[in-house]
Amino acid sequence: MPVTDRAFLFGDGIYEVVFGRDGRFAFWELHMQRLARSAAEVELKVPLDSGQWLAVAERLWADAGCETGSLYLEVSRGVAPREHSFPERAEPTVVAFVKELKVATEGDGEAALAVLLPDQRWLRCDIKSVNLLPNVLARQAAKRQGGREAILVRDGLLTEGAATNLFLVRQGELWTHPLDQHILPGVTRHVVLEEARRLGIPIRLEAYPADELALVDEVFVTGTTSHVLAIGEILGHWRRSGPDPITARLRQAYLGRLEAETMGAPHSAQSAG
Numbered sequence: 001m002p003v004t005d006r007a008f009l010f011g012d013g014i015y016e017v018v019f020g021r022d023g024r025f026a027f028w029e030l031h032m033q034r035l036a037r038s039a040a041e042v043e044l045k046v047p048l049d050s051g052q053w054l055a056v057a058e059r060l061w062a063d064a065g066c067e068t069g070s071l072y073l074e075v076s077r078g079v080a081p082r083e084h085s086f087p088e089r090a091e092p093t094v095v096a097f098v099k100e101l102k103v104a105t106e107g108d109g110e111a112a113l114a115v116l117l118p119d120q121r122w123l124r125c126d127i128k129s130v131n132l133l134p135n136v137l138a139r140q141a142a143k144r145q146g147g148r149e150a151i152l153v154r155d156g157l158l159t160e161g162a163a164t165n166l167f168l169v170r171q172g173e174l175w176t177h178p179l180d181q182h183i184l185p186g187v188t189r190h191v192v193l194e195e196a197r198r199l200g201i202p203i204r205l206e207a208y209p210a211d212e213l214a215l216v217d218e219v220f221v222t223g224t225t226s227h228v229l230a231i232g233e234i235l236g237h238w239r240r241s242g243p244d245p246i247t248a249r250l251r252q253a254y255l256g257r258l259e260a261e262t263m264g265a266p267h268s269a270q271s272a273g
C-alpha cells in the first residue's frame with residue numbers, strides 16, 4: 001500500500017471482521033450492513049457489493065487453507081497527496097485477508113481477567129473505523145497488568161471493551177449499553193441479545209454505573225473472535241463469587257448460532273444451488 005494511502009496517514013478507513021469456518025462466514029449480512037453503515041457515516045464509497053466481497057472472501061479462504069479463522073475487510077478513502085479534506089479523485093483502497101483462529105468454540109470457556117480504564121475514544125464509537133489508537137493503548141495497558149481485556153468507563157458509566165461489547169448480570173437481569181455513539185453496534189452483541197430474548201432473560205439496555213460493580217453477579221464480553229467470554233475478575237473492582245449460569249447459557253446459545261451459521265456448503269455454492 002502506498003504511504004500516501006489515507007488509512008495510513010489519517011486512519012481514514014473502515015473495516016469489518018467476520019468469523020469463518022470451512023469457507024462459511026457467520027452473520028454475513030449483519031457484517032455487510034454494518035460495513036455499509038460505517039461507510040455512509042464517513043461518506044466513503046465501498047466499491048464492492050456483498051456478493052463481490054463474498055467471492056473475494058471465499059477465494060482468500062480457499063487459498064489460506066484454514067479451518068477456523070477470521071476474515072478482515074477494509075476500505076480506505078484511497079491514495080492522495082496529504083491534505084485533510086477529502087481528495088477529489090482518489091479511488092478507495094480495498095484490503096482483505098484471512099487469519100487462522102485458535103479460539104475455543106466449545107466447552108465451558110475460561111474466565112478472563114479484565115482491567116478498568118478511562119474511555120478515551122472519540123464520540124463516534126458506533127463507526128467501525130480503523131482509527132483504533134485509544135483501543136490499542138487500552139488493550140496494551142490491560143495486557144501489562146495481566147488482563148485479557150480493558151473495560152472502558154466514560155462519565156462513570158461502563159461503555160464496552162477495547163475490542164468487545166460488555167454485558168453484566170445483576171439479580172437475573174442482563175445489562176448492556178444501549179446502541180448510541182459511545183459503543184460499536186457489535187454483531188455478537190446483537191445475536192446474544194436475540195438469544196437472551198428467546199431464552200426469556202430480562203434485558204436492560206442501560207449503561208451500568210462503574211461504582212455499582214460490587215452488586216454485579218456475572219460479567220462477560222462479546223466479539224466476533226472472542227465469542228462470549230466470561231470475565232472472572234475486574235482488577236481491583238470486582239471478582240466473581242459464584243457460578244455464572246446466565247453467561248454459560250448465552251455462551252452455549254451463541255455457539256449454537258455460530259455452528260448453524262457455519263455449517264454446510266459455502267454461501268455462494270448454496271445460492272448457486
Ligand SMILES: Cc1ncc(COP(=O)(O)O)c(C=O)c1O
Nearest residue numbers: 163164165184186187188223224
Ligand atoms: C470497540 C469494539 N466493540 C465491540 C466489538 C465487537 O463487535 P463484533 O461482535 O461485531 O465483533 C468490537 C469488535 O472488534 C470492537 O472493536
